[in-house]
Amino acid sequence: xxxNLITSFFFLFLIIVTTYPLIFKISACIPGFFSTDEPFGxxxxxxxxxxxxxxxxxxxNTLLIAYPYGRDLYxxxxxxxxxxxxxxxxxxxxxxxxxxxxxxxxxxxxxxxxSYLLVFYLTKNRLSGILGGIIFGFCPYQFMRMWQHxxxxxxxxxxxxxxxxxxxxxxxxxxxxxxxxxxxxxxxSFDLSVMYFGGVTLATFLFYILIxxxxxxxxxxxxxxxxNIKFISKTIGIILLALIILFPQFFPLIKGRIKLSHxxxxxxxxxxxxxxxxxxxQSARPLSYFLPPVVHPVFGKFTQMFIGSxxxxxxxxxxxxxxxxxxxxxxxxxxxxxxxxxKLGINNDNYRDYFYIGFFIFLAxxxxxxxxxxxxxxxxxxxxxxxxxxxxxxxxxxxxCRFGIVVMLAVAVLSGYGLKFLLERFKxxxxxxxxxxxxxxxxxxxxxxxxxxKVIDVSKAPYVYYWLRNQPQEFIVxxxxxxxxxxxxxxxxxxxxxxxxxxxxxIPGTYANKVGKxxxxxxxxxxxxxxxxxxxxxxxxxxxxxxxxxxVEQVEELKRIPHNPYLRFIKSFPSQDCPYKNIMCTQKTDxxxxxxxxxxxxxxxxxx
Amino acid sequence: xxxxxxxxxxxxxxxxxxxxxxxxxNTPYVIVKDLLREGSLEGKTLKFYPExxxxxxxxxxxxxxxxxxxxxxxxxxxxxxxxxxxxFLSKLFKVKAEVKSFVDPFNLYTLLFLQHFEMSNRPKRxxxxxxxxxxxxxxxxxxxxxxxxxxxxxxxxxxxxxxxxFAVGEVFDLNLNxxxxxxxxxxxxxxxxxxxxxxxxxxxxxxxxxIKRRNKSLRHSSSFTIWFLDNSSKTPxxxxxxxxxxxxTSRLGKIQ
Numbered sequence: 001x002x003x004n005l006i007t008s009f010f011f012l013f014l015i016i017v018t019t020y021p022l023i024f025k026i027s028a029c030i031p032g033f034f035s036t037d038e039p040f041g042x043x044x045x046x047x048x049x050x051x052x053x054x055x056x057x058x059x060x061n062t063l064l065i066a067y068p069y070g071r072d073l074y075x076x077x078x079x080x081x082x083x084x085x086x087x088x089x090x091x092x093x094x095x096x097x098x099x100x101x102x103x104x105x106x107x108x109x110x111x112x113x114x115s116y117l118l119v120f121y122l123t124k125n126r127l128s129g130i131l132g133g134i135i136f137g138f139c140p141y142q143f144m145r146m147w148q149h150x151x152x153x154x155x156x157x158x159x160x161x162x163x164x165x166x167x168x169x170x171x172x173x174x175x176x177x178x179x180x181x182x183x184x185x186x187x188x189s190f191d192l193s194v195m196y197f198g199g200v201t202l203a204t205f206l207f208y209i210l211i212x213x214x215x216x217x218x219x220x221x222x223x224x225x226x227x228n229i230k231f232i233s234k235t236i237g238i239i240l241l242a243l244i245i246l247f248p249q250f251f252p253l254i255k256g257r258i259k260l261s262h263x264x265x266x267x268x269x270x271x272x273x274x275x276x277x278x279x280x281x282q283s284a285r286p287l288s289y290f291l292p293p294v295v296h297p298v299f300g301k302f303t304q305m306f307i308g309s310x311x312x313x314x315x316x317x318x319x320x321x322x323x324x325x326x327x328x329x330x331x332x333x334x335x336x337x338x339x340x341x342x343k344l345g346i347n348n349d350n351y352r353d354y355f356y357i358g359f360f361i362f363l364a365x366x367x368x369x370x371x372x373x374x375x376x377x378x379x380x381x382x383x384x385x386x387x388x389x390x391x392x393x394x395x396x397x398x399x400x401c402r403f404g405i406v407v408m409l410a411v412a413v414l415s416g417y418g419l420k421f422l423l424e425r426f427k428x429x430x431x432x433x434x435x436x437x438x439x440x441x442x443x444x445x446x447x448x449x450x451x452x453x454k455v456i457d458v459s460k461a462p463y464v465y466y467w468l469r470n471q472p473q474e475f476i477v478x479x480x481x482x483x484x485x486x487x488x489x490x491x492x493x494x495x496x497x498x499x500x501x502x503x504x505x506x507i508p509g510t511y512a513n514k515v516g517k518x519x520x521x522x523x524x525x526x527x528x529x530x531x532x533x534x535x536x537x538x539x540x541x542x543x544x545x546x547x548x549x550x551x552v553e554q555v556e557e558l559k560r561i562p563h564n565p566y567l568r569f570i571k572s573f574p575s576q577d578c579p580y581k582n583i584m585c586t587q588k589t590d591x592x593x594x595x596x597x598x599x600x601x602x603x604x605x606x607x608x
Numbered sequence: 609x610x611x612x613x614x615x616x617x618x619x620x621x622x623x624x625x626x627x628x629x630x631x632x633x634n635t636p637y638v639i640v641k642d643l644l645r646e647g648s649l650e651g652k653t654l655k656f657y658p659e660x661x662x663x664x665x666x667x668x669x670x671x672x673x674x675x676x677x678x679x680x681x682x683x684x685x686x687x688x689x690x691x692x693x694x695x696f697l698s699k700l701f702k703v704k705a706e707v708k709s710f711v712d713p714f715n716l717y718t719l720l721f722l723q724h725f726e727m728s729n730r731p732k733r734x735x736x737x738x739x740x741x742x743x744x745x746x747x748x749x750x751x752x753x754x755x756x757x758x759x760x761x762x763x764x765x766x767x768x769x770x771x772x773x774f775a776v777g778e779v780f781d782l783n784l785n786x787x788x789x790x791x792x793x794x795x796x797x798x799x800x801x802x803x804x805x806x807x808x809x810x811x812x813x814x815x816x817x818x819i820k821r822r823n824k825s826l827r828h829s830s831s832f833t834i835w836f837l838d839n840s841s842k843t844p845x846x847x848x849x850x851x852x853x854x855x856x857t858s859r860l861g862k863i864q
Binding site: 304305306307308309310311312377378379550552553555 | 745790854
C-alpha cells in the first residue's frame with residue numbers, strides 16, 4: 001500500500017512536469033496546442049450549465065446560441081448518468097477552466113495508475129508496472145486528446161476493465177465479480193468511443209480464451225473446458241447486467257440508430273450516420289505508429305513533413321499514435337520470450353506469463369486491424385478490414401485510428417514484461433532500479449512535448465467582448481463571417497465573457513442554419529433588416545476571417561460591408577497579442593469592427 | 609545459428625554495397641560524368657529519374673523549355689513537365705501527370721497553368737488556372753482567389769530562379785501558388801562546388817529552399833535542395849525534395 005502511494009506521488013510529479021506550467025496556472029490555463037478550437041466548445045457548455053442553472057434557463061434547448069431558434073444540446077438524446085452527471089456537478093460547483101482541468105489531470109493520473117496496477121499485477125514486478133504506467137499514461141495519444149477531445153482522455157477505464165476481467169478470470173469470487181462489474185459501469189458511462197474500445201478489448205479476451213483452449217487441446221480435458229465456458233457465461237452475464245442498468249441512457253441512441261441511421265444523410269453533424277469516406281481519412285497509416293509526435297521538441301519537425309501524406313495521415317491529432325521505439329524494443333523482448341516458451345514447452349512456472357503475453361500480442365494485432373481503413377487496395381485487389389464491416393453495424397463511428405490507444409495499452413503491458421525479463425539478468429536491486437529508471441527516462445524523452453509549452457491562457461477574451469458586456473440593456477449579438485458551414489467554437493467561447501445571446505453556432509441542415517445562409521452577406525441591406533427582426537443590436541466583424549479565406553468574393557464582401565446604409569459603424573477594436581510570449585491565449589485577436597444595426601425589421605423568408 | 613548469422617551478415621553487406629552504389633550515383637560528380645558521356649551539358653529538354661529515399665526508382669520526369677509561343681494572340685513563354693511511374697510500379701500504383709506553365713516572357717510570372725493528373729482508382733483530373741497578375745487574382749473552376757503580387761507556379765518559380773545571377777548567400781523570396789493556396793518560397797544559394805571531370809572544370813551551385821504557407825499553417829510545408837550547373841542556363845542536375853511522402857531524389861539522366 002505504501003509503495004503504491006509512493007508510485008502515485010511519482011506519477012503526480014510526472015504530471016506536473018509533463019504538463020508544465022499548467023498546475024501553477026490551473027485557474028487560468030488549460031492544456032492545449034495550436035491545431036484545434038474544440039475545447040472551447042466544451043468549456044462554453046460548462047459555462048452554459050452553470051449560467052442556465054443560476055438564471056433558471058433551459059439546460060437542453062438553449063436560446064443562448066442560434067438565436068432566436070435555439071439549439072437542442074442533447075439532440076442525440078444520450079445522457080450518461082455518471083459521465084454527464086460528473087460534468088454537470090463540476091460545472092455547477094467550479095469554473096469552466098477548473099472543470100476542464102480536473103477531468104484532464106484526473107484522467108491522466110488514473111490512466112497511468114490503473115495501467116501501473118494492471119502491469120504490476122500481471123508481471124509481479126513493480127518496476128515493470130511503473131514503466132507500463134508511464135507508457136500508457138504519458139503516451140503522445142493521451143496528450144493529443146488532452147489538448148482536443150476531453151471524452152477521449154477517459155482511457156483509464158480500459159486498464160481498469162482489463163484488470164477487472166483478469167482478476168475475475170483468475171479467481172471467480174464475488175469480490176472480483178463486483179470489481180469487474182463496477183469497472184464496466186465506468187467504462188460504459190464516460191465516452192462512447194472508449195466504451196467501444198473496451199467492448200472490443202473484452203470480446204478479444206473472451207475470444208482468446210477459446211483460441212487458447214483450442215491451441216492447448218483442452219477440449220479433451222472436460223474440466224478445463226467446463227471452467228472456461230462457466231467463466232465466459234458469468235462474464236457475459238455481468239456485462240449484460242451492467243448494460244441493463246445503463247439501458248435507459250442508451251435507449252435513445254439505439255432508437256436513433258434503428259430509425260435514423262439509414263434514413264438520414266451522412267454528415268459530420270449527424271450523430272447516427274457519419275460519412276463512409278471519413279473512415280479512410282480517420283484511419284491509421286503505416287507511419288502513424290512509428291513517427292514521433294509533431295510536438296516533440298527534437299523529432300517533431302521531421303514528422304511534420306509527413307503530415308498530409310498517405311503514409312502518415314492528415315491530422316495532427318488523430319494520426320498521433322506513436323508507440324515509441326523503446327516500448328517496441330521491450331515488446332519484442334517479451335515476444336521473443338513467448339516464442340521460446342512456445343518452442344520449449346509450457347509448464348507451471350511459465351504458464352501464466354505465456355497466457356497473458358499471448359493475449360496482449362493478440363490484442364495488439366486485433367486493435368491494429370481495427371485502426372485500419374475499410375480496405376487495403378493492392379493493385380486491383382481489395383482486402384477488407386474490420387472497420388468496413390463495423391460501419392454496417394455502427395454507422396455513427398468513423399475515427400477508427402483511435403483504436404491506436406488499445407494498441408498502446410497492449411504495448412505498455414508487453415513492455416512491462418520485456419523489462420521484467422531484462423531485469424532478471426541483473427542481481428542487485430540497485431542495478432535493477434538503475435536500468436528501469438534508464439528505460440523510464442528514455443520513454444519519457446520519446447513522448448516529450450515541450451517547449452513550447454502546451455497550455456492556453458483562457459482566462460481573458462479580446463477587449464471587444466468586455467465592451468459588449470458593459471453595454472446597457474438586453475440585446476442579441478451577431479459575429480461575422482457567419483459560421484454556416486460548421487459552428488465556430490470561439491464565438492461560443494467568447495459568450496462566456498459577454499453573456500449575450502448570439503445568432504451564431506447553428507447546425508447545418510436546421511432551420512436556424514437556413515436563415516443563417518440567407519443572411520450570410522452582411523453587405524446586403526436586407527441582412528440588416530433580418531438582423532433587426534431577430535433583435536441583433538451589435539454586429540462584430542472579424543476582418544481577418546474574411547481575408548484568410550483568400551476568396552475574392554469574401555474580400556470584396558468585406559470591402560462592401562461599411563457601405564451598407566443600415567449598419568452604423570461604432571468602433572474598431574485593434575488587434576491584440578498574448579501577454580506571455582511562450583503561452584498561447586484566447587485574448588489574441590486580429591482587429592474587430594463593431595456595427596450597430598439601424599434597419600427596419602424584416603421577417604426572413606426562408607422555407608422550412 | 610551460425611548459418612543464420614552468416615546469412616544475415618551477407619544480407620547486411622549486400623545492402624551496404626547497394627546503398628553505397630546508390631549514394632554515389634546521386635552525387636553531382638557522377639551525374640555530370642554520365643551526362644558528359646552522353647553529350648552536351650546544355651539543352652532544352654531535361655529527363656530526370658526520381659527515386660524514393662534516393663533508393664527506390666519511381667519513374668521518369670521530363671522538363672521542357674518550349675520557348676516563346678503565341679497563345680491567344682499574346683506572346684508567352686511555355687514550360688512543360690510530364691511525369692509518370694515506371695512500368696513495374698504502374699501495375700500496383702499508376703500515376704501520370706502533365707503540367708504546362710504559360711509565363712510572361714518579360715518578368716517570368718505565370719499567366720496560365722494547365723494540369724492533367726491520372727492516378728490509379730481515381731478519376732482523371734484536369735485543371736486550368738488563370739492568373740491575373742495585374743489585379744492579383746487567380747481563377748479556377750469559376751472561383752476567384754486572391755494571390756500575392758508576382759506569383760509563380762512551381763515550374764515558373766524554378767525557371768525564374770535559373771534566370772537570376774547566383775552568388776553565395778543570394779536569397780530569392782518568391783510568391784508561389786499551388787493547389788489554389790498561396791505559399792512563400794524562400795531560396796538561398798548556400799555554396800559553390802567545383803570538380804574536374806574529363807579534363808573539364810565543372811562548377812555547381814547549391815541552392816536550398818523552403819516552402820511555407822503564407823498564413824503560417826504548419827500543415828503544408830516542404831523543403832528542397834537543388835544542384836545547378838554553373839552554365840548559361842543553370843541546368844538543374846539533382847533535386848532532393850522533402851515532401852510529405854518522405855525524401856524524393858531526382859537525378860538528371862539525359863539532356864536534349
